[in-house]
Amino acid sequence: MAIDAPIPNRPIAAFFLKIAALFESIVLKVSAVCCWSSALLVVMIILNVVLRYGFESGMIMFEEIQWHLYAIGIMFGLSYAEITNAHVSVDLLSERFKPNTKRFWEVFGTLFFVFPFIFVILFNSWDYIESSYRLNESSVSPLGLPMRWLIKSAIPVSFILLAMAVSTRLIRNIVAMTSSNDNAEPS
Numbered sequence: 001m002a003i004d005a006p007i008p009n010r011p012i013a014a015f016f017l018k019i020a021a022l023f024e025s026i027v028l029k030v031s032a033v034c035c036w037s038s039a040l041l042v043v044m045i046i047l048n049v050v051l052r053y054g055f056e057s058g059m060i061m062f063e064e065i066q067w068h069l070y071a072i073g074i075m076f077g078l079s080y081a082e083i084t085n086a087h088v089s090v091d092l093l094s095e096r097f098k099p100n101t102k103r104f105w106e107v108f109g110t111l112f113f114v115f116p117f118i119f120v121i122l123f124n125s126w127d128y129i130e131s132s133y134r135l136n137e138s139s140v141s142p143l144g145l146p147m148r149w150l151i152k153s154a155i156p157v158s159f160i161l162l163a164m165a166v167s168t169r170l171i172r173n174i175v176a177m178t179s180s181n182d183n184a185e186p187s
Contacts, residue, residue: 013175020171023164024083030161031080034072041069060141068151075158082165103173110170118163125155 044066052058081087094102131137132149139145 013179016171017175020168023168027079027083027161027165027168031076031083034076035080037069037072037076041066041073044069060139060143061145064139064141064145068145071151072154075154076161078158079161079165082162083168085169100177103177107170107173107177110166110173114166115163118159118166121159122156122163125152125159129153129156 044062048058048062048066051062094105097105129149129152132152136146137148139148
């Protein structure tokens with residue numbers, strides 16, 4: 001979760017840490033709701049299996065709901081993994097670095113790789129959703145789900161949450177880097 005660092009006496013750093021805490025709170029609350037998609041996914045899979053093999057009548061709608069629930073879990077799980085530091089990292093290298101070196105590389109990676117990636121996805125996803133909405137896109141199956149734009153809307157929403165989660169870690173890393181330097185200087 002939060003990076004352990006002394007809270008600096010500087011008002012600007014304290015302000016940014018409050019923003020980080022707000023973002024973290026939002027991401028954790030949305031993740032707590034979205035995590036139920038996994039439980040619903042299990043129920044839908046069991047229901048579909050029982051219908052298909054017990055009653056020999058599976059439903060395409062249930063199969064599509066399974067994919068949508070899986071997408072929600074993965075897409076919104078990204079921001080939760082970032083906030084809780086449960087994402088994949090190169091621990092073999094990073095465990096040998098000093099704390100400020102780790103923070104520097106995390107800030108560098110965030111600014112030059114993660115934020116541009118988030119921007120590209122967000123920039124391109126709006127047209128994708130708008131086109132789906134305008135065409136009233138639905139499943140190709142006659143018994144499939146309508147309003148395909150609704151599940152496509154999970155892309156920008158989840159990436160906005162990911163941007164909030166990444167911003168939280170970025171703020172905490174920068175404050176930790178600067179406050180560790182402050183500890184050496186008299187105030």
